[in-house]
Amino acid sequence: xxxxxxxxxxxxxxxxxxxxxxxxxxxxxxxxxxxxxxxxxxxxxxxxxxxxxxxxxxxxxxxxxxxxxxxxxxxxxxxxxxxxxxxxxxxxxxxxxxxxxxxxxxxxxxxxxxxxxxxxxxxxxxxxxxxxxxxxxxxxxxxxxxxxxxxxxxxxxxxxxxxxxxxxxxxxxxxxxxxxxxxxxxxxxxxxxxxxxxxxxxxxxxxxxxxxxxxxxxxxxxxxxxxxxxxxxxxxxxxxxxxxxxxxxxxxxxxxxxxxxxxxxxxxxxxxxxxxxxxxxxxxxxxxxxxxxxxxxxxxxxxxxxxxxxxxxxxxxxxxxxxxxxxxxxxxxxxxxxxxxxxxxxxxxxxxxxxxxxxxxxxxxxxxxxxxxxxxxxxxxxxxxxxxxxxxxxxxxxxxxxxxxxxxxxxxxxxxxxxxxxx
Amino acid sequence: xxxxxxxxxxxxxxxxxxxxxxxxxxxxxxxxxxxxxxxxxxxxxxxxxxxxxxxxxxxxxxxxxxxxxxxxxxxxxxxxxxxxxxxxxxxxxxxxxxxxxxxxxxxxxxxxxxxxxxxxxxxxxxxxxxxxxxxxxxxxxxxxxxxxxxxxxxxxxxxxxxxxxxxxxxxxxxxxxxxxxxxxxxxxxxxxxxxxxxxxxxxxxxxxxxxxxxxxxxxxxxxxxxxxxxxxxxxxxxxxxxxxxxxxxxxxxxxxxxxxxxxxxxxxxxxxxxxxxxxxxxxxxxxxxxxxxxxxxxxxxxxxxxxxxxxxxxxxxxxxxxxxxxxxxxxxxxxxxxxxxxxxxxxxxxxxxxxxxxxxxxxxxxxxxxxxxxxxxxxxxxxxxxxxxxxxxxxxxxxxxxxxxxxxxxxxxx
Numbered sequence: 123x124x125x126x127x128x129x130x131x132x133x134x135x136x137x138x139x140x141x142x143x144x145x146x147x148x149x150x151x152x153x154x155x156x157x158x159x160x161x162x163x164x165x166x167x168x169x170x171x172x173x174x175x176x177x178x179x180x181x182x183x184x185x186x187x188x189x190x191x192x193x194x195x196x197x198x199x200x201x202x203x204x205x206x207x208x209x210x211x212x213x214x215x216x217x218x219x220x221x222x223x224x225x226x227x228x229x230x231x232x233x234x235x236x237x238x239x240x241x242x243x244x245x246x247x248x249x250x251x252x253x254x255x256x257x258x259x260x261x262x263x264x265x266x267x268x269x270x271x272x273x274x275x276x277x278x279x280x281x282x283x284x285x286x287x288x289x290x291x292x293x294x295x296x297x298x299x300x301x302x303x304x305x306x307x308x309x310x311x312x313x314x315x316x317x318x319x320x321x322x323x324x325x326x327x328x329x330x331x332x333x334x335x336x337x338x339x340x341x342x343x344x345x346x347x348x349x350x351x352x353x354x355x356x357x358x359x360x361x362x363x364x365x366x367x368x369x370x371x372x373x374x375x376x377x378x379x380x381x382x383x384x385x386x387x388x389x390x391x392x393x394x395x396x397x398x399x400x401x402x403x404x405x406x407x408x409x410x411x412x413x414x415x416x417x418x419x420x421x422x423x424x425x426x427x428x429x430x431x432x433x434x435x436x437x438x439x440x441x442x443x444x445x446x447x448x449x450x451x452x453x454x455x456x457x458x459x460x461x462x463x464x465x466x467x468x469x470x471x472x473x474x475x476x477x478x479x480x481x482x483x484x485x486x487x488x489x490x491x492x493x494x495x496x497x498x499x500x501x502x503x504x505x506x507x508x509x510x511x512x513x514x515x516x517x518x519x520x521x522x523x524x525x526x527x528x529x530x531x532x533x534x535x536x537x538x539x540x541x542x543x544x545x
Numbered sequence: 546x547x548x549x550x551x552x553x554x555x556x557x558x559x560x561x562x563x564x565x566x567x568x569x570x571x572x573x574x575x576x577x578x579x580x581x582x583x584x585x586x587x588x589x590x591x592x593x594x595x596x597x598x599x600x601x602x603x604x605x606x607x608x609x610x611x612x613x614x615x616x617x618x619x620x621x622x623x624x625x626x627x628x629x630x631x632x633x634x635x636x637x638x639x640x641x642x643x644x645x646x647x648x649x650x651x652x653x654x655x656x657x658x659x660x661x662x663x664x665x666x667x668x669x670x671x672x673x674x675x676x677x678x679x680x681x682x683x684x685x686x687x688x689x690x691x692x693x694x695x696x697x698x699x700x701x702x703x704x705x706x707x708x709x710x711x712x713x714x715x716x717x718x719x720x721x722x723x724x725x726x727x728x729x730x731x732x733x734x735x736x737x738x739x740x741x742x743x744x745x746x747x748x749x750x751x752x753x754x755x756x757x758x759x760x761x762x763x764x765x766x767x768x769x770x771x772x773x774x775x776x777x778x779x780x781x782x783x784x785x786x787x788x789x790x791x792x793x794x795x796x797x798x799x800x801x802x803x804x805x806x807x808x809x810x811x812x813x814x815x816x817x818x819x820x821x822x823x824x825x826x827x828x829x830x831x832x833x834x835x836x837x838x839x840x841x842x843x844x845x846x847x848x849x850x851x852x853x854x855x856x857x858x859x860x861x862x863x864x865x866x867x868x869x870x871x872x873x874x875x876x877x878x879x880x881x882x883x884x885x886x887x888x889x890x891x892x893x894x895x896x897x898x899x900x901x902x903x904x905x906x907x908x909x910x911x912x913x914x915x916x917x918x919x920x921x922x923x924x925x926x927x928x929x930x931x932x933x934x935x936x937x938x939x940x941x942x943x944x945x946x947x948x949x950x951x952x953x954x955x956x957x958x959x
């Protein structure tokens with residue numbers, strides 16, 4: 123072999139190895155606060171995905187809205203050992219699930235005048251600040267989670283010229299249960315989705331929604347189902363064991379009490395089920411703009427003493443609540459994914475989910491119902507509380523199934539997508 | 546000399562409709578679904594009769610006329626015959642015509658295609674007696690060879706069946722039982738004196754029943770000459786090739802366009818091309834051949850799934866619960882002496898109900914899903930347990946009336 127050929131060969135090999143060993147992809151991610159400071163599945167998803175990406179040797183520069191009391195220092199601790207994830211904060215009053223009305227209420231309580239007077243102003247201000255972050259950092263790709271950070275992603279793309287991936291956890295149609303879609307939010311979503319280089323949807327359900335309601339071409343959307351990592355969940359003892367020893371069964375609704383989550387169907391199914399078995403305690407855990415209405419509805423139905431409102435729970439209280447239940451019910455009208463169902467299974471409780479949910483695509487061992495079919499829901503609730511064997515079989519099988527629904531799987535799909543987009 | 550012994554299983558359960566908790570105490574018709582779903586028993590029966598029973602019977606009748614030595618055997622569940630009487634008398638007639646040729650043997654089984662032997666030997670004996678009476682009434686013949694539900698079998702069953710007067714019994718030729726031995730001989734069940742055991746040659750049987758239309762199979766397409774050649778290869782190494790399968794293989798599991806009917810139509814000609822080959826019924830095989838050795842089957846085996854065990858019906862907690870619940874009701878149900886209550890209690894014993902609750906491979910959308918008319922095993926369980934709850938209520942509330950029908954007495958054949 124001639125020396126030059128040998129060198130050429132060697133050179134190529136070296137480059138390839140270099141690429142494999144030393145080339146590190148860096149992601150600029152616009153995300154939301156991690157548990158336990160989060161207020162819903164979005165923060166949990168950001169955390170699970172970021173950690174799994176770090177484990178795949180991806181550098182993540184994680185930008186998040188700063189809030190009083192908690193912040194990047196807490197999150198840095200979570201990733202202290204791994205050095206792959208760095209956090210940057212932007213001061214803002216934005217937080218997940220905020221609505222235009224709730225933003226204004228919140229804004230009224232703040233004296234500082236740096237924040238926008240309306241939600242839209244604040245979203246735009248956040249985007250401008252994101253632009254500055256992007257200017258000063260090096261990265262290969264931008265990844266933004268849900269509409270509040272979409273404009274930030276767009277600005278980062280403009281200033282850096284790097285490709286932008288938008289990760290859709292929920293659309294305005296999901297949040298509003300298709301009633302009273304906010305045109306301004308819809309416009310931001312649609313414009314951003316059109317400008318993005320790639321879109322990740324958390325389910326096929328969401329993908330179809332983007333095609334149908336936003337006119338996005340199917341081939342521009344990749345589905346990456348959420349995951350769950352068992353190690354994040356401690357086993358907490360059941361706190362209602364006294365009640366349950368007395369023969370009470372517990373059926374749980376856990377989520378924001380908003381139109382999207384279908385709380386009224388839960389109350390109606392409760393009323394129907396209680397006609398047949400008065401020994402069931404229905405617990406509504408969460409808060410939201412329909413809470414008062416739901417309390418009234420339970421009262422009007424004469425079932426107030428069997429329907430308890432537990433408020434918003436986190437941490438140990440949350441896992442203890444999951445564990446206390448005999449069945450977790452998610453009657454969502456429109457649920458892009460539904461991470462709470464997976465949390466419930468980890469805590470030891472099987473699930474009844476609405477067919478109109480993304481998680482239904484990956485979870486076979488669940489009872490499924492149409493959210494409006496409260497008779498069917500009641501029938502299934504009554505079966506679970508009266509047949510221990512049903513609960514045990516459902517739970518045992520779903521527990522096995524969870525092993526296939528991990529963030530590791532989800533992060534692999536994200537990395538593959540990054541590579542496809544960068545190619 | 547190699548004898549080919551065909552046995553076709555013919556069974557349809559009374560599937561439970563989508564029976565909700567609100568129906569308890571209101572509606573005691575558990576099996577009368579009228580929807581388009583595949584739990585509509587009448588609809589299913591008509592569909593399968595059209596695709597399988599009638600055309601397959603026509604082919605068999607044609608073969609019996611053409612070949613004076615051609616023979617086959619059937620085992621009909623009682624609940625299947627009930628559905629023929631109710632929904633499709635013309636199909637019943639076509640089966641009667643086959644049996645009337647004298648070259649179609651009918652086997653004995655439990656009337657309700659049940660797992661009763663596992664839970665109540667008394668109820669098992671009653672159901673076998675009921676089945677025998679039904680066969681005598683509809684076909685004018687008395688079964689002398691027994692096959693238990695889904696070929697569930699062990700030594701204890703063989704002993705019981707011998708006591709009941711049968712000459713032979715049928716089981717799966719499972720590898721874990723046979724080891725180095727061949728299914729192509731007769732065996733003597735451990736613990737019996739005269740009973741003879743016929744074992745299914747599952748490789749050749751499944752070539753027809755499962756692999757016939759499988760394009761991934763290296764032997765695809767399966768032709769009658771090829772199959773006859775495989776059968777002839779047994780010559781010298783066995784007495785009888787037992788081809789046992791669901792009758793629905795013809796036209797229902799393997800659709801007509803796969804060529805399954807043509808295969809069946811040409812098979813006897815091809816088998817007869819080797820003058821050493823012939824056809825026998827199970828009772829003829831028993832007369833003609835002697836067992837080569839004892840066969841010890843301590844644990845239950847069956848012809849289901851790769852495990853060939855009971856796990857298709859009894860593995861998860863729901864299945865255990867459902868089975869224990871139905872057999873716990875035995876005393877109460879029989880004590881009513883009410884024929885409708887007892888009939889419903891027995892129809893709810895059919896093994897298919899428990900099969901539908903199986904979650905073993907629910908993940909992979911396999912054969913269990915194919916055979917499951919419910920959306921999920923959980924829905925099958927929910928409907929079943931609700932119906933059971935209603936039955937319990939009926940038993941509890943039952944007030945005895947005059948002029949009740951009598952149970953069929955247990956009478957052993959000799």
